[in-house]
Amino acid sequence: MDLPHHGYRATKPRARAAPPTADSVLFEDTSSAAPAMNSQGYYTPGYNMGAPTSDMQAGTGVDNLFTDPMANAAMMYGSSLANQGKDMVNKEISRFMSVNKLKYFFAVDTRYVLKKLMILMFPYTHQDWEVRYHRDTPLPPRQDVNAPDLYIPTMAFITYILLAGMALGIQKRFSPEVLGLCASTALVWVVIEVLVMLLSLYLLTVHSDLSTFDLIAYSGYKYVGMIFTVLCGLLFGSDGYFVALAWSSCALMFFIVRSLKMKILPSLSSDSMGTGSSAKPQFRLYITVATAVFQPIIIYWLTSHLIR
Amino acid sequence: MAFTLYTLIQTAILCTNAVAVLHEERFLSKIGWGVDQGVGGFGDDPGVKAQVLNLIRSVRTVMRVPLIIVNSACIVLLLLFG
Secondary structure (H helix, E strand, O other), X not given: OHHHHHHHHHHHHHHOOOOOOOOXXXXXXXXXXXXXXXXXXXXXXXXXXXXXXXXXXXXXXXXXHHOOHHHHHHHHHHHHHHHHHHHHHXXXXXXXXXXXXXXXXXXXXXXXXXXXXXXXXXXXXXXXXXXXXXXXXXXXXXXXXXXXXXXXXXXXXXXXXXXXXXXXXXXXXXXXXXXXXXXXXXXXXXXXXXXXXXXXXXXXXXOOOOOHHHHXXXXXXXXXXXXXXXXXXXXXXXXXXXXXXXXXXXXXXXXXXXXXXXXXXXXXOOOOOOOOOOOHHHXXXXXXXHHHHHHHHHHHHHHHHHOO | OXXXXXXHHHHHHHHHHHHHOOOHHHHHXXXXXOOOOOOOOOXXXXXXXXXXXXHHHHHHHHHHHHHHHHHHHHHHHHHHHO
């Protein structure tokens, strides 16, 4: 019915006492306005006009619920309990990873996702690969199409698992354990790749600003190619699979080399010492090329068993 | 090659154990990988060998106690559940 729903929406904006003001203005935190706007037909981050009007409607329609003191007290208690739980969870999680840094990677919008997917599949016409900065902090993905994000890799990973289940189901080889096995295999390969990259960057003392999340993002972009390959394999048979594999491998290798070149091979004017640096640009190039060559191998490894 | 998460944990434990049992004076010094042989060049780029030696020494220092705990837990679990 409408009434409990309005009651839920009326308490929700009140329960969020203060939006976190520690975020910089670059990523506007639209999460506090989002639940109030969910029932509207559209999704526009950054428009806050929808929130106050829906609060008014919710306030007038819910008076007869709040005249009941027991329900009132129970709702207050419940919301304060939920707040305490939320604070505790946030505190525990922020001990392991910085949630602000993670929020940066999910600050995406539709236009960015579409452009990024097009670049991943056809990177040859993209001109400017520099990640733009704003006073020493990198711009969030909403404002810079070259910034890495974690939204596309996460969604592509989940889509890949679902697609693998569907492909196995079509060939009558499906069982729920296989789905879990496929998911954990793909996850383990990502972890291995990120660890090897981190280890090689550490051993060769490459002072780049690639954080762990950046590497996870760049490793996760191959799932988009995998999805495209598996789809073509399912639709067009074995020939379509190999054609799509070749196309997405070339596109992904080009993308990885161009993206990582900016970060790993820095401007040579800053560290142009003569003694130690003669071997270093070579090794950095090796790392970039090895990462790029690894992508088609892993795409083939993880998808060939789905297309027999 | 199907990996489960358990395989990943097992691999991590085995690799960390392997790095942690490299004894300093019985083995590493004999092959020229001791602590005193790592810090060669003073400058901003230590080089691959110094980084590797640094890594081995830090893994040994940091992971000694957690590895004891994790290995004991593994032994107990393997005894109980095979």
